[in-house]
Amino acid sequence: MSARARSGELVSLDAARTRADERRDAEARASDGLRRCARGDMTALGELFDLYARDLTRVVAKLLGPTDADVDDLVQRAFLAAFTAAPHFDGSRSARAWLIGVAVNVVRNERRARARRSRLAGAFGWARPTDEDPRQALECRSELRQLDACLRRLSEPLREVFVLSQLEHLPATAVAEALDVPVGTVHRRLHDARAKLLELRGVDA
Amino acid sequence: MSTNGCPSPIELERAFDAADPGETVREHLDACPRCASRWEALQQLADDAAELGAVLDAPVRDAPDHAQARAALLAAAGASMPARGPRPRPRALPVVGAAAALLLLSGAALAATLALRGGGPAQHATVTALDAAAFAHFGDTHDEVIRVTQGRVLVDVSPLDSDERLRVIVGESEIEVVGTAFEVRADRDTLRELRVFHGRVELREAGVTQTFEAGDRLTRPGTAAPIVANAGAPAAATPDARGDGADIAVQLPEAAPAAGAPVTATNAPAALTAAREADHVAAAARPSPGRGSAAARATAAPRSQAVAAPRPVREAAAPGGAGAPPPEPARSVEAATAGTRREAEPEAEREFRAGWAALQSGDFATAADWFGGASRRGAALSDDAAFWRVVSLARGGRTQAAAADAGALLARSPAHPRAAELHLLLGGWYSADGRAADAYRELSVAAADHGDVGRAARAALERLQSSAGAE
Numbered sequence: 001m002s003a004r005a006r007s008g009e010l011v012s013l014d015a016a017r018t019r020a021d022e023r024r025d026a027e028a029r030a031s032d033g034l035r036r037c038a039r040g041d042m043t044a045l046g047e048l049f050d051l052y053a054r055d056l057t058r059v060v061a062k063l064l065g066p067t068d069a070d071v072d073d074l075v076q077r078a079f080l081a082a083f084t085a086a087p088h089f090d091g092s093r094s095a096r097a098w099l100i101g102v103a104v105n106v107v108r109n110e111r112r113a114r115a116r117r118s119r120l121a122g123a124f125g126w127a128r129p130t131d132e133d134p135r136q137a138l139e140c141r142s143e144l145r146q147l148d149a150c151l152r153r154l155s156e157p158l159r160e161v162f163v164l165s166q167l168e169h170l171p172a173t174a175v176a177e178a179l180d181v182p183v184g185t186v187h188r189r190l191h192d193a194r195a196k197l198l199e200l201r202g203v204d205a
Numbered sequence: 206m207s208t209n210g211c212p213s214p215i216e217l218e219r220a221f222d223a224a225d226p227g228e229t230v231r232e233h234l235d236a237c238p239r240c241a242s243r244w245e246a247l248q249q250l251a252d253d254a255a256e257l258g259a260v261l262d263a264p265v266r267d268a269p270d271h272a273q274a275r276a277a278l279l280a281a282a283g284a285s286m287p288a289r290g291p292r293p294r295p296r297a298l299p300v301v302g303a304a305a306a307l308l309l310l311s312g313a314a315l316a317a318t319l320a321l322r323g324g325g326p327a328q329h330a331t332v333t334a335l336d337a338a339a340f341a342h343f344g345d346t347h348d349e350v351i352r353v354t355q356g357r358v359l360v361d362v363s364p365l366d367s368d369e370r371l372r373v374i375v376g377e378s379e380i381e382v383v384g385t386a387f388e389v390r391a392d393r394d395t396l397r398e399l400r401v402f403h404g405r406v407e408l409r410e411a412g413v414t415q416t417f418e419a420g421d422r423l424t425r426p427g428t429a430a431p432i433v434a435n436a437g438a439p440a441a442a443t444p445d446a447r448g449d450g451a452d453i454a455v456q457l458p459e460a461a462p463a464a465g466a467p468v469t470a471t472n473a474p475a476a477l478t479a480a481r482e483a484d485h486v487a488a489a490a491r492p493s494p495g496r497g498s499a500a501a502r503a504t505a506a507p508r509s510q511a512v513a514a515p516r517p518v519r520e521a522a523a524p525g526g527a528g529a530p531p532p533e534p535a536r537s538v539e540a541a542t543a544g545t546r547r548e549a550e551p552e553a554e555r556e557f558r559a560g561w562a563a564l565q566s567g568d569f570a571t572a573a574d575w576f577g578g579a580s581r582r583g584a585a586l587s588d589d590a591a592f593w594r595v596v597s598l599a600r601g602g603r604t605q606a607a608a609a610d611a612g613a614l615l616a617r618s619p620a621h622p623r624a625a626e627l628h629l630l631l632g633g634w635y636s637a638d639g640r641a642a643d644a645y646r647e648l649s650v651a652a653a654d655h656g657d658v659g660r661a662a663r664a665a666l667e668r669l670q671s672s673a674g675a676e
Contacts, residue, residue, distance in 0.1 A: 042343040043343050043344070049274075050275070051270075062261045072274060079282075080282055143253055144260060147250075148261075162254070166255070166259030172222075187219070194218065194247065194250060195214070199252060
């Protein structure tokens with residue numbers, strides 16, 4: 001191995017260590033922030049927002065659709081819900097995973113509310129199209145558009161696991177913590193999601 | 206491995222998900238085209254998912270957006286904070302009069318306020334939202350902060366000790382409480398007016414500190430005033446001025462709920478805000494009692510550096526000493542009109558709230574009656590009440606009556622904040638009735654909306670056109 005390659009490896013190793021340190025530091029601050037939120041400290045809520053607003057925005061956007069007008073609103077709702085539920089955070093789970101779980105629940109509730117509204121709108125004689133997501137960014141790639149369409153045909157539990165695991169690249173343990181299910185359940189749902197997606201894509205399983 | 210030597214699909218996936226699938230699996234994949242094909246399909250799926258994840262990632266937020274979202278979050282959290290603990294000390298009685306006078310001046314109905322107690326156990330201020338205000342209240346007595354972003358709140362402050370501080374922050378402006386009563390008006394997170402009734406306050410902007418005493422008044426034009434250049438460190442609060450209790454009315458004009466806003470419980474108080482806003486505008490239209498000499502002192506910056514600083518204007522001293530609020534000016538025509546309308550406000554507000562409660566409880570007929578009553582009062586919230594009457598009638602299944610009311614409301618108030626929703630509702634009802642031309646007309650108007658309502662209208666129009674084509 002050349003010195004240059006070794007040097008590159010060392011640099012990337014250092015970078016990985018730095019990232020890991022940053023993650024640990026963020027996790028410690030988030031855990032502390034949630035404990036302070038439980039005491040009603042709103043500066044802690046602001047710090048949590050600074051730490052994880054982008055993460056939660058990504059998760060919500062992927063579950064709901066990036067062009068959905070309500071993404072920011074749902075992210076705010078997720079943080080408010082976390083602030084309210086902070087006394088229930090016992091520190092046994094990762095704070096980030098716990099926050100992602102709160103966001104997933106918020107999206108889940110929003111989907112159900114939309115479904116109810118959609119049924120009500122149907123009673124007026126027209127479908128409410130606000131649930132439709134144009135996802136114009138996907139127009140350029142038919143495979144991605146197809147995968148996106150297939151994802152939306154998955155059941156909610158399978159879609160959540162697949163999105164968190166394969167689109168958001170969370171490890172199975174973190175997905176399990178976020179969704180508050182055993183790791184085995186995550187593996188099973190991921191397998192079922194893949195099988196369904198491959199079937200929908202016409203791949204012989 | 207299964208009996209044919211192939212790993213089960215779950216085993217194959219575990220190997221796929223592992224950092225290293227292992228030598229055994231690799232050898233098997235080389236030998237088994239079926240498993241190799243599935244492995245390749247899994248790889249393709251993972252690659253596409255990763256690419257989809259990258260495409261779907263929300264655009265990176267820039268700093269202003271993040272700051273704005275953060276402020277909105279804290280304000281929403283503050284507004285939803287439940288009551289906590291008793292106030293540490295009773296407020297000073299003499300200042301109660303000033304607070305009451307402020308409320309009278311603004312024409313607000315105290316009985317109709319939403320009381321939201323904020324703050325932890327060791328805070329001096331009790332914050333009461335006078336409308337659908339958004340604020341955050343945090344910190345402790347050593348550095349207590351009230352951040353107001355929207356609406357009007359009454360801040361009731363118990364006496365401060367010399368090592369304690371309390372600040373009210375609106376946008377880039379920071380007001381240090383130094384034992385006083387004062388009124389703040391803001392427009393879109395920008396300080397527009399500061400009136401000091403009692404004691405003194407320090408206003409800090411970009412490092413420049415100005416002190417205002419009783420009778421001083423700072424006014425700014427309607428457009429956002431630039432913040433002055435940094436000209437030194439802010440002056441310290443004056444310890445000897447502390448010790449008096451204080452009542453502060455923070456008054457921020459707020460627009461009516463935006464068109465297309467979701468139907469939430471907060472909309473009702475916001476509608477009441479619109480009513481009070483009309484009073485605020487009427488009060489602002491009253492003639493000024495006159496201008497005196499500028500009395501504010503820049504304690505940190507030389508005048509030459511504070512080129513963009515607002516020029517404070519002191520009102521004429523109020524009879525009865527510095528502790529009293531300014532005198533009520535002679536009533537103008539606008540004020541008289543507002544006064545007449547104010548007489549209808551409490552009753553209209555009461556009916557509006559009753560309608561809202563009935564609507565939330567699912568008693569749509571009663572809700573429609575209450576909203577109808579509130580609407581007929583002719584008060585400032587008349588149009589909002591009329592809108593919710595339409596909603597109540599529709600939810601109660603009385604679509605014909607709802608359509609008639611919606612049509613009347615649009616004829617009376619074509620620029621109603623919820624006009625697009627009304628047109629959309631009418632379009633839907635006409636469509637269901639087979640009145641395609643009327644439906645087309647209403648939906649076309651609603652389609653001009655840029656939000657959800659517009660999208661719904663455009664989709665409904667497409668369906669209407671396609672069904673017409675099919676026939």
